[in-house]
Amino acid sequence: MxxxxxxxxxxxxxxxxxxxxxxxxxxxxxxxxxxxxxxxxxxxxxxRNKQQLFKNIFDEVIAEFAPKIMAILGEELSLEEKVNKFVGHYLDLLRANPFIPLFLFSELRNQPHEVVEKVGIKRGGVLKRLEKQLKKEAQAGRIKPITPIEFIANLVSLTVFPFLAQPMLGEIFGLKDKEFEGFIEQRKVTIPEFIMSAINLKH
Amino acid sequence: MxxxxxxxxxxxxxxxxxxxxxxxxxxxxxxxxxxxxxxxxxxxxxxRNKQQLFKNIFDEVIAEFAPKIMAILGEELSLEEKVNKFVGHYLDLLRANPFIPLFLFSELRNQPHEVVEKVGIKRGGVLKRLEKQLKKEAQAGRIKPITPIEFIANLVSLTVFPFLAQPMLGEIFGLKDKEFEGFIEQRKVTIPEFIMSAINLKH
DNA sequence: CAAATAGTTAACCAAATAGTTAAACTATTT
DNA sequence: AAATAGTTTAACTATTTGGTTAACTATTTG
Structure with missing residues (x-):
């Protein structure tokens, strides 16, 4: 060799x-x-054939992405720490692999069930724990009430979307690759601020 | 006929x-x-051929979507009204055409320049006006400072993303089509609340 | 070393798919 | 009603593309 x-x-x-x-x-x-x-x-x-080659690649990509990311939401951290860690880690991962989201969402359409199986997010576990945390914080008057589905949808939206829209952002705002990197780096700070501001009750 | x-x-x-x-x-x-x-x-x-047929459809879809939407950001409305109107209109449009975003973003990769041309968002016009408004609000102490690119990125992210992730949300949270509709309807309220909370200085 | 095994290549094949043609059919004009 | 322009169909051709085969080369192993 x-x-x-x-x-x-x-x-x-x-x-x-x-x-x-x-x-x-x-x-x-x-x-x-x-x-x-x-x-x-x-x-x-x-x-053997195109299908199998694709399946191999697809499974590998999912295995590389899904687990480390979702795990963060289940860790024993404060909400703020979770959001910070999630956004930071995910943005780094995406910056190194900016085409993955579009690829995943495209193929997701064809086989939603299989993909979710592979991603391995069960409705129990991580989700249940996050739900408890959100309820607890809300009851303690520290945050506004928010369902876990909205919380996750907002968190993932804000983090992932710019990579899907990258070519458009590039054209509209005149961002070159280097500047897009800067924009993403900046969002490691601004996304958590935005989210925490949105759900926080105290300043 | x-x-x-x-x-x-x-x-x-x-x-x-x-x-x-x-x-x-x-x-x-x-x-x-x-x-x-x-x-x-x-x-x-x-x-004549597949390419031309596709180009026709693609142009038509863009023409149907882009203008009405972006126009809202340039109207003479308060920030809160803009956000409300944008989210409401866009969500209705997407609910009726849930597959459009993935379609657009997929083909956007192949020809970013042409797409933006067609969408017709010039860096001047709408953007400049929004930028002024955000600056004015911030200087008056009514909102936290935010760049127009971040403002738009956040607004569009929160609105569009769920449609890209629909099959996954469906699987993970067990949302059937009917419940997804409910989720979207709910977001007409929660997204504007979320955004305004995030950037507002006063309660 | 020699036989077996694994890895590699160019040429080929068959299925799928985009695109064409000519003739028939229909609506419109003169 | 004859001529003309526009529409539709079935059959055909050309090209692309995934997949196979047989011969060849390098590597491993008894």
Whole structure:
């Protein structure tokens, strides 16, 4: 094994890149092969067909993203700490992989049940704990009442959406890649401030 | 013209439906023809090829969505009224066309410049006016300072995101279609509250 | 080392799919 | 009603694309 990467690794890298930017239907086996600098037949040697290759990549991407992220919401932290940690971690992850959200949401449409299975968010566990925390804080008069579904929807919306709209933000506000990075970095601070302000009762 | 719809209209309806749910790459001319209950050759008679058919649909969808929406941000309204009107209108529009956002963002990747051209948001106009309003409110001590890009990003994020994540929300929180509608209806109230709380200085 | 095994390639194939043609049919004009 | 323009269909062609095969090369192993 003298080369830096094995053929299988190169295939995975290539497939990941192409699938993520073009989706399942838009990706071409030839393009993946070219990207991996191998013969097209090798794809079929390592992964029987396009479906299986895709499934492999998709599962890997989900496994890389979902667990570490959702776990934060279940940790033993104050609300403010949770929001801070969630936003910070997630933004870093997304900045390094800005095309993942669109890729995931696109393919989510085709098989919602399977995706959620893989993501592994059960309605119990994490959610129940967060619900308790929100109720407790609200009853103590520290925050306004908010359902966990709204809380999570708002948190994830604010964090993820800019990456979906990146090309548009870029065009409208004239943000180059470098400036977009700055914008994201800034949002590590402003999103938690925004959320905590929104639900806080005291200044 | 005895039939309810002309052939061209039926083609457009069908193409819209198929393109929106499958994307450009995933859509099949035969499927569009079947959906429109016509011969495949008719597609080529009315629209020379797949690209042109797609471009037509895409332009129409953008023209239907972008202008009415962005205009609100430039109107002569208080911030609170703007937020209320924007969220209310946009949510209604999206509820009737829940697949549009994913469709737009997917195809946005391929041609960001053209899309923004079509959407017609120039950096001047609407944006400049909103910026002035935000500055004025902040200087008067009524809201916390916020850049227009963050304001718009937050507003649009909170409004649009749930439709992208709909299948996931459905699975995780067990929302059926009917309940999702209720969730959206509820957000007409909670999103403006959330935003105004977040930026307001006084209770 | 030699046989077996694993990895790789170019050429090929078949299915799917976009696009074309010519003829028939229908509505409109003269 | 004849001519013309517009519409629709079935059959066909061209191209793209996922997948296969057989021959070849490198590597492992007995």
């Amino acid at each position: 003298s080369r830096a990467l094995t053929t299988e690794q190169r295939i995975k890298e290539a497939a990941k890149k192409v699938f993520i930017s073009k989706g399942l239907a838009g990706a071409r086996m030839q393009e993946i092969a070219d990207e991996a600098q191998i013969n097209k037949a090798m794809l079929h040697y390592y992964y | 005895s039939r309810a719809l002309t052939t061209e209209q039926r083609i457009k309806e069908a193409a819209k439906k198929v393109f929106i749910s499958k994307g450009l790459a995933g859509a099949r001319m035969q499927e569009i023809a079947d959906e429109a209950q016509i011969n495949k050759a008719m597609l080529h008679y009315y629209y």
